[in-house]
Amino acid sequence: MLVNTVIYMGYGKEITMLTKKMEAELNGQINKELYSSYLYLSMSAYCNSIGFLGFANWLRIQAKEELDHAMKLFDFILERGGNASLATVEQPDAEWVNLSNVFDATLKHEQFITSSINHLMEIAVEEKDFASMSFLNWYVSEQIEEEANAEEIVRKLQFVGDDKNAMLTLDKELAARVYTPLAE
Numbered sequence: 001m002l003v004n005t006v007i008y009m010g011y012g013k014e015i016t017m018l019t020k021k022m023e024a025e026l027n028g029q030i031n032k033e034l035y036s037s038y039l040y041l042s043m044s045a046y047c048n049s050i051g052f053l054g055f056a057n058w059l060r061i062q063a064k065e066e067l068d069h070a071m072k073l074f075d076f077i078l079e080r081g082g083n084a085s086l087a088t089v090e091q092p093d094a095e096w097v098n099l100s101n102v103f104d105a106t107l108k109h110e111q112f113i114t115s116s117i118n119h120l121m122e123i124a125v126e127e128k129d130f131a132s133m134s135f136l137n138w139y140v141s142e143q144i145e146e147e148a149n150a151e152e153i154v155r156k157l158q159f160v161g162d163d164k165n166a167m168l169t170l171d172k173e174l175a176a177r178v179y180t181p182l183a184e
């Protein structure tokens, strides 16, 4: 019902423009992804400050990935003939109690992002915006992985408890994470 103007991309190729509602929601998601990046960078700085460089590495890479998620949305909005409008990114917390506190907050934040993606998908379905549905499917799958990764570290931290040697082993494990840019 809310499908907008058709943009002609060349002979035989056409794509419908984003509705204003979908454009606003996607812009809101860019802001959430940028905030995620900021949040994980802040957490990375905390881990660095307490000497856990592996945890810091994992979160720094996570921050980079969130930036990729924001850029993917940015590009999609432009491709669909929309306006990417960038709002203020909220300042993230900088004070953390310990590593468990950091990763409990990470998991909670990813669950929040999942609900935000689900909300976007609901709008796409409501608007019969098939291009957005297809695009958002990537984020739906990504969120399964994002939550699982955070949950795994939360569980490992619970298991390790106060065992300093086990904590250092976990730190070493997280130091091995490498950044992989998103495929075009």
Ligand code: OFO
Residues within 6 Å of the ligand: 033, 036, 065, 066, 069, 110, 113, 139, 142, 146
């Ligand atoms: Fe960590 O999630 Fe983005 O989308």
